[in-house]
Amino acid sequence: MNEPFVLADLIPVLAPIFVIQLILMIIALVLCAKAERTRGPKWVWVIVIVLINIFGPIAFFIGGRRSE
Amino acid sequence: MNDSAKTLNVHGRFEGRATTGWVRYVVMVQKEVLELARSYKLLWVPLVFILLGMMQPVSTYYMPVILERAGSLPEGTVIDIPMPQGAEVLAQTLQQFGTLGVLVLVLAFMGTVSGERMSGVAAIIMVKPISPLAYIGSKWTAMLLLTWGSLTAGYLGSWYYTGLLIGEVPLIDVCRSLFVYGLWLSMVMVIALLLSTWLRSPAAAAFATFGGALVLTLLAHLFPAFLGWTPGSLSGYAYQLAASSMEDSKMLGYAVASTLVGAGVCISLSAALLSKSSTDE
Numbered sequence: 329m330n331e332p333f334v335l336a337d338l339i340p341v342l343a344p345i346f347v348i349q350l351i352l353m354i355i356a357l358v359l360c361a362k363a364e365r366t367r368g369p370k371w372v373w374v375i376v377i378v379l380i381n382i383f384g385p386i387a388f389f390i391g392g393r394r395s396e
Numbered sequence: 397m398n399d400s401a402k403t404l405n406v407h408g409r410f411e412g413r414a415t416t417g418w419v420r421y422v423v424m425v426q427k428e429v430l431e432l433a434r435s436y437k438l439l440w441v442p443l444v445f446i447l448l449g450m451m452q453p454v455s456t457y458y459m460p461v462i463l464e465r466a467g468s469l470p471e472g473t474v475i476d477i478p479m480p481q482g483a484e485v486l487a488q489t490l491q492q493f494g495t496l497g498v499l500v501l502v503l504a505f506m507g508t509v510s511g512e513r514m515s516g517v518a519a520i521i522m523v524k525p526i527s528p529l530a531y532i533g534s535k536w537t538a539m540l541l542l543t544w545g546s547l548t549a550g551y552l553g554s555w556y557y558t559g560l561l562i563g564e565v566p567l568i569d570v571c572r573s574l575f576v577y578g579l580w581l582s583m584v585m586v587i588a589l590l591l592s593t594w595l596r597s598p599a600a601a602a603f604a605t606f607g608g609a610l611v612l613t614l615l616a617h618l619f620p621a622f623l624g625w626t627p628g629s630l631s632g633y634a635y636q637l638a639a640s641s642m643e644d645s646k647m648l649g650y651a652v653a654s655t656l657v658g659a660g661v662c663i664s665l666s667a668a669l670l671s672k673s674s675t676d677e
Contacts, residue, residue, distance in 0.1 A: 341454060341561070348447050355436060382447060389440050390503045 353377055356385035356392075365394045420526050424534030432538055437504055441542055444500055445493065445550030452489040453557040456480060482563035483639035486570065489554040490577050490634055493547060494613075498581065501543060502588050502605045507598035508535055509589065509670070514596075518670075528671040532589065532663055539585045544578050551577075566640070573637035576648070580630035583655050584609045586662040593666040625650035627658055 356377045360366065366373055373392055376384045432438045455462070460477055480488075509532075512518040521531060555570050587608055591601040609628075616628030623629060624647040633648045642648070 338458075341557075345447065345450055345454065348443055348450075352440060352443055352447075355440060359436065382444070385440070386444060386500060389436065390500075 349381060352382065352385040356388045360388060360392065363393050366392050367394055368392075417527065417530060421530040421534060424521075424526065424530055425537050428534050428538035429541070432542060437542060441500060441504055442546040442549045445497055445546040446553045447550075448492050448496055449489050449550035449552075449554035450557050452492055452554055453485050453561050456485050456488070457561040479562065481639070482558045482565040483569065485558045485562055486551075486554060486565055486573070486638040487635040489551065489558075490573065490631070490638065493550065493577070493581075494631055497547070497550070498584055498609060499606065501546075501581070501585065502602050504542075505539055505585065505588050506592060506602035506605075508539070509592040509666070510596055510598050510601060513673075522670075528667040529663075532593070532667045532670060536586065536589055536663060539589065540582055543581050543585055547578050547581060548574060565638070569638055569640045573634040576630055576637055576652070577634035579652060579655050580627065580634065583627045583630070583659060586659045590662045590666045590669075593669045625654055627651060627655040630655060 357374065360370060360373050360377060363370075373388055377388050378384070380387070429438075457479075463477075507514075509518065512521075518531075522528070551570065551574050555565060555567075558565060584605065588601065588605040591604045591608075592598065595601045595604065612626065612628030613631055614628075616623045616626050617632055620629065620632075629647070629651050633642070633651060636642050
């Protein structure tokens, strides 16, 4: 921990985490776009999904869609 | 929904001598797995577990850097956090799975039976020659499939990162603790299934499951001498196994046995509740 902190060292470690977060976000956005009805306005869900890491997409998956 | 109903129709028509109870059960499991795939649960639940698992060792490793960068500490403050052992990080990962992971699983499955009863799908299925036990059993199989798959993926992700960043942990310890923790999660999911059959509201079922799991663990951890054999103590044993500091393996055996019995009782109860309420309506 004494060596200087270099951003380049972080990238291989953090890349998988970012990729998985991105996948979750994209799935949630696609489902949100495809859903006929969502619980609450759609644009609010888009903001929630994009801005809140991990928990935004999870919240949409669990409670965002109304079942037909 | 339509497709699976059609399959059931076909099997309903050919029932009699042609299909056995086992075949119907397999068809029901296929329907449940199809539903998991359609609702994308098969995709996002494992991804969340992998994310939770990977973030634990990474955030532990970078904690000093994060504190240094983000905290408004005065110049020259020396941050000296001892780096934990690899096994400790794995135990912390299991704790994450025990709170956030259980929350996600329980919320994902809270309406598994009550939702189908509300929408009338359960009634359609129950007039077919499918026993309540096969119906509940198929739900349970699909739940366990997703639970064990997600847990394994997330835990192995955590193990890989822990080995990379913090310290190697023997794979055998990881597998043992994975097995014991998986049993505990299975118990929680069986309780969720029972409550989802019993209670009308999915939200009530979710909260009751979460509360019940909390009470079970708390009691077992408060009175280890009296309640060390109960399912609630399994999570504690899993932490010990990850750290390979298992003290009482006899109690672990009892806990595993009592969990299996408890799961069996819960499933029979759910099936009984389902057949009783379907004759009532």
